[in-house]
Amino acid sequence: ASKKLQAQRWRERATAADKQVQNKKSEISAIKTKQTMPRPVLLIHGGAGDIGDSRVAGKFKGIKDALRAAWPQLAAGKSNAMDAVETAVRSMELDEAFNAGYGACLNTAGEVELEASFMEGHELRAGCITLLRDIMHPITVARRLLEQRRHVFLGGEAALKLALSTCSEQLAPGSLVTPSAQQALAEFKQQQAKGADTTYARTELDALRTDPSGDTVGAVALDMQGLIAVGTSTGGITGKWPGRIGDTPVLGSGTYADNLMGGVSTTGHGETLMRYNLAQRILAAMQHQQLSAQAAAEQECQRMTARLGGTGGAIVVDPQGELGISFTSRRMAWGYVSDGVIHYGINQQEMLQEPFDLA
Amino acid sequence: ASKKLQAQRWRERATAADKQVQNKKSEISAIKTKQTMPRPVLLIHGGAGDIGDSRVAGKFKGIKDALRAAWPQLAAGKSNAMDAVETAVRSMELDEAFNAGYGACLNTAGEVELEASFMEGHELRAGCITLLRDIMHPITVARRLLEQRRHVFLGGEAALKLALSTCSEQLAPGSLVTPSAQQALAEFKQQQAKGADTTYARTELDALRTDPSGDTVGAVALDMQGLIAVGTSTGGITGKWPGRIGDTPVLGSGTYADNLMGGVSTTGHGETLMRYNLAQRILAAMQHQQLSAQAAAEQECQRMTARLGGTGGAIVVDPQGELGISFTSRRMAWGYVSDGVIHYGINQQEMLQEPFDLA
Incomplete structure (x- = not known):
């Protein structure tokens, strides 16, 4: 008693x-x-890093495709925040312009090991997946785990088993490997052989032509019922050790959602994001310092890079639907739709706009 | 430029x-x-949960043994915070009274899968290990990963490979399994077969005689140079799925250290601790609300349990060496030494004291 x-x-x-x-x-x-009334919001990112000029057009197309797939249903109140996040991330997982699903970064063994996380801010349910192989949509596996309410985080064979028992199809080994990812790994190994500092893997190596590292994808949504959901999906960083786990499946670093505080998805150098707990530090600055989503994202991304060296970025939605977008990497692809206009960008201080249409 | x-x-x-x-x-x-001058501090815990009366004496002995192993060197300035944490946790990993190393909880397949994390608060270096098998001291593997400065989090085969390459010895399969852990798994399976709610696994099932679940071990230390270090080590929860990852290796949930904020090690129902980001929420309350370590630990443990149902506890040290000890579980074993007196306890509102001697 x-x-x-x-x-x-x-x-x-x-x-x-x-x-x-x-x-x-x-x-x-x-x-x-x-x-x-609260207006629905869907803010997405397609990764932060030293993204080469030749890859910008592909990123923009992928961001627009993902918004076209997920936004109209959410805006019309026909899907909730979780559906919008899953749909947007699935679109980017299919797109080889991003480091998630098809086109993911390769580890030193030339293999793809995928990670994803999904969280909702009402009951704080979550699903996190790591070291998953040969599955097209890790974000859906993460959502299935969230819905089961038993465990929050599964790795390796256990993640694969869950995927197969919840109707994901196992692909033939190597199905997710792209020529571009193979080229990036070859360049990484050349740099390493020359004794270059590869601490940040491929996120900040200016000399390299392509850089799929850190181009994680993520989505943060708020629906008309006030529910915040966040999902993040990645292939990690080029040249990672097999078995390396990054920030993406780590709640409070790669992903966090709390209806009372806000939602955050991050991208960049995973080890740095994890050591700093970037997502939770941004939410704490909003909750305790009363900073706006934008000011909190700027403050914490900048403090992280000043203190640890590694770079990264975050997208943020607060419980009222105010947005925050900030990154210390050279570039981060992002986008959202508001009043029939798609807003997007990839460089610092850049916001491009055009009418949002479904064509 | x-x-x-x-x-x-x-x-x-x-x-x-x-x-x-x-x-x-x-x-x-x-x-x-x-x-x-800052006085060194070493605060340790031996797990939170519904610990049976018959297991209290073993916990107290284990807590005292760990303090005897680690405290004198730290107090004399002959070891730093990282050494003290590693020594204390290794002592508890060897002790079958705790759910870490020898005596760890078993998954549904009857196997031990170990997790550990290590962090230091000056440079925020960290090492986290999960799904590690047949290694006696996961905390040492975590420290080796921290020292390598490349990756922060490794799982499964990769963690084993690191262990073997840094001089850990691989034990014969089953070496870490104790009769008590086997009995706990058998009871868990009986409860599950009867249709009992096993959501919180063995952390809150009053009817069970033994409960090695949630009896994770952890240590938080501050040394004379002002360095804060934290380490946590666990076997997870009885009856977990193979491949399940808990809060222990997750920075910001199971472990966090920042010289500017403080250090925290947590224990309890891992899924709950992860969803709430308990360690980082406690530090945010100290940093932003100017709460003491004790008040912050109480506030956040209580809010976590009120919101999510699951229970847990935390030990906290602030940059000035002030302590926080709080838990919403029925019991949590903890201890520290101050002025030649060992302070320890396991029940709410309890603090036992006796002279600290090395016998």
């Missing part, structure tokens, strides 16, 4: 504390939105 | 911001410690 009483006391204390936060947020929200 | 300038600008901004934090901390420190 005393255990029950104690649990009751915790619940009351915690509820009171959360209500205070919630009241404050509601106040801010009321001022910001002048009492209008 | 403009890239360099921008990097320079970030560095200045970040340095200025961090200095502000540091100045504030120094002020508080000066008030608190009246300008005395």
Whole structure:
């Protein structure tokens, strides 16, 4: 009985504390939105790094394709935040312009090992997958894990088993390997043989022609019911050791969603993002310092790079649908749709716009 | 050049911001410690959960043994925070009273899959290991990974390869399995066959006689140079799926160290700790709300359990050496030494004391 009483006391204390936060947020929200209904938001990224000029057009096409696949349903209230995130990420996993699914980076053995995570901000359910091979859509496997409510994080054979038991098809070995990824690995190995510093793998090596490293994909969505969902999917970094796990499947580093705080998906040098806990640090700056999503993303990306050297970026949505987009890498591909206009970019301080159409 | 300038600008901004934090901390420190030198601290835990009465004595003995092994060197300034953490955790990995190394929980296949993480708060270097088999001291493998400065997180075969290449010995399969862990798995399977809710595995099943679940081990240390180090090691939870990854190797959930914020090691229901990002939320409450280590640990453990249902606990050290110890599980074993007295406990509101001697 005393255990029950104690649990009751915790619940009351915690509820009171959360209500205070919630009241404050509601106040801010009321001022910001002048009492209008929450508008759905879908913000996506296609990876951060030293992306070569020749690859920019492919990134832009892939970003637009993903928004075309996922946005109209969400905007019309016909799909929720989780559906929008899954649809957008699946579109980019199929696209060889991105380092996820088909076109993923290769490890030193020339193989693809995939990672993904999925989180929703109402109950904080999550699914994280690592060291998965020969599956086209790791983001869907992560969502299936989230829905099972048993474990949060699965690796290797266990992730494959879950994929196969939830209707993913196992591809023939090597199906996800592209010539471009093979070329990147060959260049990486040449650099390493010459004694170049490959600490950041391919995220910041200016001399290289192609750089699929760090071009992780991610999506953050807010729906009309106020649900925030986040998904991230990656092939890691070129020349990683087999068995290396990056930030993407790590909650609080690659992905985090909490309806009370906001949602974040990150990309860049995984080891740096993990050591800094970039996603959770951005949300803490929003929650405790009352920074906007944009200011918090800028502050924390910059502090991370100043302190650790490695670069990266983040996309952020707060509970009122305000956006944050920031990166310390040379480039990060991103995009969203607002009022029938698609906003996108890849360079610092750049925002391109054009009418959003489904053609 | 403009890239360099921008990097320079970030560095200045970040340095200025961090200095502000540091100045504030120094002020508080000066008030608190009246300008005395920082005293070393070593705070350890031996797991949280519904630990049976018959297992309390073994836990206390294990906690004292670990402090005897690690504390005198640290207190005398003959070892640093990283050495103290490694020594304390290794002592508990050898002890079958804890769910780490020998005596670890078994997965549904009756096998041991080990996890560990190690982090230091000066450069934020870290090493995390998961799905490791047949190695006695995962904490040492994690430290070796940290020292290599290449990757932060390795799983499965890659973790084993690193262990063997850094002088760990591979044990015969089954060497780490104890009769007590086998009994716990058998009971878990009986409960599951009866249709009992095994969501929290063995952390909260009152009816069971033994509960090695969640009895993860961890250590947080601060040395005379102001370095904070944290290490955590576990066998996960009884009846986990093979391939399940818990919070222990996840930075920001199971382990985090930052000299500017503090150090945290957590234990309890891994899925809950990961979804909540317990370690990083505690540090954020200290950094942004100016809560003490104790108040922050209490607030965040209680909010986590109120929101998600699962229980857990944390040990915390702030940059001035102030301690935080809190848990929402029924019991959590913990201990530290101060002024020649060993302080330890396992029940809520309990602090036992006795002279610290090396016998």
